[in-house]
Amino acid sequence: MHRLGGEVRVFTRNLRDITGAVPEVATAVAELPIESVILDGEAITLRADGSPLPFQETMSRFSRQTGRTEAPTSPDTALTPMFFDCLHLNGEDLIDRPALQRFAALDAACPPHLRVVRITTEDAPTGDPVFEDTLASGHEGVMVKSLDSGYETGRPGVGWIKVKRAKTLDLVVIAIE
DSSP states (O other): OEEETTEEEOBOTTOOBOGGGOHHHHHHHHTSSOSEEEEEEEEEEBOTTSOBOOHHHHHTTBOTTTOOBOOOSSGGGOEEEEEEEEEEETTEEOTTSOHHHHHHHHHHHSOGGGBOOOOOOSOHHHHHHHHHHHHHTTOOEEEEEOTTOOOOSSSOOTTEEEEEOOSSOOOOOOOOO
8 A cells, every 4th residue: 555645556466556446445544644655464354243254255356357346335345454564654665674663663654453463472372362363253374474574575575474274285196006
């Protein structure tokens, strides 16, 4: 999400402009009490109880084949932005800074309800309640990030690990007897 003054643009990780399809996300960024910002995050559709709808339902608002995007047609399909990184804030580029500094900028720019829940710990058992709460609320897992890691455009980098409870295994058959 990019904001400069009153103008907000929302892009996919492939830099496709989807601003028109996500007016609720653009509005949330426009209402922040800041002059300029570049945020990284996700937009998800939540049920009334706060649990996420399946990813496919969120993606149904976007059509890769035609390039068509649709704004929400009902409150049931409204998106909730969840920001997890800040790459620029009020004229200061942060993209080359360590994650710890970018997270501090994110905390300064966005209220808690617009940020992914985050804790800082060196002790894995301390994170267990957050992991369990995340799973219980319907999310598939958590991201574990090094506070020293840099930002890598587009996809998680080497300083990130996705932790989720495996229910199935994706395997490739390499031989059959």
